Amino acid sequence: MTKRWGMFGLSTTGRLVTDFVHPPYCAACGVRTDRSDSPFLCEDCQAEFRPTATHWCERCGAPCGPYQDTSNGCVHCRNDRFAFGSARSLGVYDGRLRQACRLGKEESGAALLAGLATLLVEVQAEWFAAGEWTAVVPVPRHWTRRWWTRHDPALVPARHVAERLGVRLRADRLVKVKRTPSQTSLSTTERRRNLSGAFEVRGGRALVGGSVLLVDDVLTTGTTTHRCSRALLAAGVSRVDVAVLARGVGL
Ligand SMILES: [Zn+2]
Ligand SMILES: [Zn+2]
Numbered sequence: 001m002t003k004r005w006g007m008f009g010l011s012t013t014g015r016l017v018t019d020f021v022h023p024p025y026c027a028a029c030g031v032r033t034d035r036s037d038s039p040f041l042c043e044d045c046q047a048e049f050r051p052t053a054t055h056w057c058e059r060c061g062a063p064c065g066p067y068q069d070t071s072n073g074c075v076h077c078r079n080d081r082f083a084f085g086s087a088r089s090l091g092v093y094d095g096r097l098r099q100a101c102r103l104g105k106e107e108s109g110a111a112l113l114a115g116l117a118t119l120l121v122e123v124q125a126e127w128f129a130a131g132e133w134t135a136v137v138p139v140p141r142h143w144t145r146r147w148w149t150r151h152d153p154a155l156v157p158a159r160h161v162a163e164r165l166g167v168r169l170r171a172d173r174l175v176k177v178k179r180t181p182s183q184t185s186l187s188t189t190e191r192r193r194n195l196s197g198a199f200e201v202r203g204g205r206a207l208v209g210g211s212v213l214l215v216d217d218v219l220t221t222g223t224t225t226h227r228c229s230r231a232l233l234a235a236g237v238s239r240v241d242v243a244v245l246a247r248g249v250g251l
Contacts, residue, residue, distance in 0.1 A: 027111035028100060040115030049100070049119055051091035056127075060222060061087030062247045076249045082222055083229035084214065084240040088124045090116060093218055093246035101218055101246050107151045113217065116245045117157035121164040124243070128165060131241060134210030135170040136162035139228055140199070142176045157245055158215035167213065173204050174228060191223040199228050201235035208236035213243055220248035 026033050026042035028049075033042045041049070053063030057070040060077035064070055072078065091097050097116075104113040121128055138158035146152070155171055162169035178198040201207065212232050219225055219242065229240040 027115045040111050040118060045115075046119055048096055049090060049116060050123060053091065056088060056124075058086050060247065061089040061219065061242065061244065062249050063092060076247075077222065080222055080226075082226050083233055084225055084242045086127075087219060087222075087225070087242040087244065087247075088120075088127045089219065089244045089247035090120045090123055091246060093220070093248035097246050101153075104156075104217060104245075105153045107149055109153065110151060110156050113153060113156040113245070114160045117160035117215075118164065120157070120243065120245060121161055128161075128243075131165075131213060132211055133165070133167050133213040133241070135173075135207055136165070136167050136213045136215060137170050137174050137207075137228075137232070139214060139216040139224055140171075140174050140176045142179045144179055153217040154215060157217060157243075161213070161215055161243060165213075170206065170212075173201055173207055174232060175200055175202055188221055188223070191221055195223055195227045199231040201231055201237075204232075204235040204237075207232065209238055211239040211241075212237050214240050216242070216244050218246045218248055219244040 024033055025031065026045055027040045028045040029042060031042050031044075051063060055064055055066045055068065056062065057064050057074035057077060059070060059073040059082060060080070062074055062076045064074045068074065073080070093101060100112055100116060103109050104116070136158050138152070138154040141152060141154070158171065159169055176198055177200045178195075180194045180198055214225055214228055214232070216225060225242045225244075229242070232240050
């Protein structure tokens with residue numbers, strides 16, 4: 001039996017199965033990859049998405065200077081009030097990362113989002129290692145949007161971050177109960193009003209007393225993640241931190 005497996009090579013068999021699930025092509029540029037490092041992105045694309053910054057605002061996850069004290073926030077978030085404790089991103093929502101996040105919203109964007117999420121955990125390894133989360137929760141969409149498409153740009157990275165960290169994914173506890181227009185065209189005040197009472201925790205006993213890592217694709221003003229965090233804290237969660245693929249600043 002061992003010999004028969006040996007003829008094909010167990011790794012080859014394993015690879016055939018993996019190839020079927022994740023074809024061995026870079027999700028960003030389409031080049032064939034050997035997947036030794038990441039199952040989704042080629043080495044060149046990984047290098048391109050890797051941030052040049054080495055320091056990050058403790059509160060909002062924006063890149064900042066090495067000697068900047070961000071315990072009270074940075075230039076991008078000093079006037080904002082956030083219910084979450086800290087945030088991290090892969091980088092600024094700009095250039096190729098912005099393009100990738102936009103493509104990631106499309107139906108075919110799951111592998112790309114998975115690749116970015118894998119890279120996020122690697123790039124922010126220290127921050128992720130220090131977290132003591134008991135659950136990973138994606139920023140939810142209203143059920144009417146789930147009707148249109150099964151693809152969910154917050155759930156995909158949340159699932160991959162949860163897998164990488166070995167923390168349980170709880171995608172069904174935080175729900176969006178109010179259908180709201182897109183935040184992008186609204187002012188900060190309108191955004192707050194728009195999302196007031198939009199999120200609720202259901203059957204949240206599993207989350208009570210625990211600490212949650214909230215995941216979304218992009219954090220811009222932080223209103224959505226703030227509202228989600230408030231709902232989670234009100235339901236008995238002790239702390240919320242936020243991980244996003246990109247941090248939109250100056251938008
Ligand atoms: Zn590539
Ligand atoms: Zn900040």
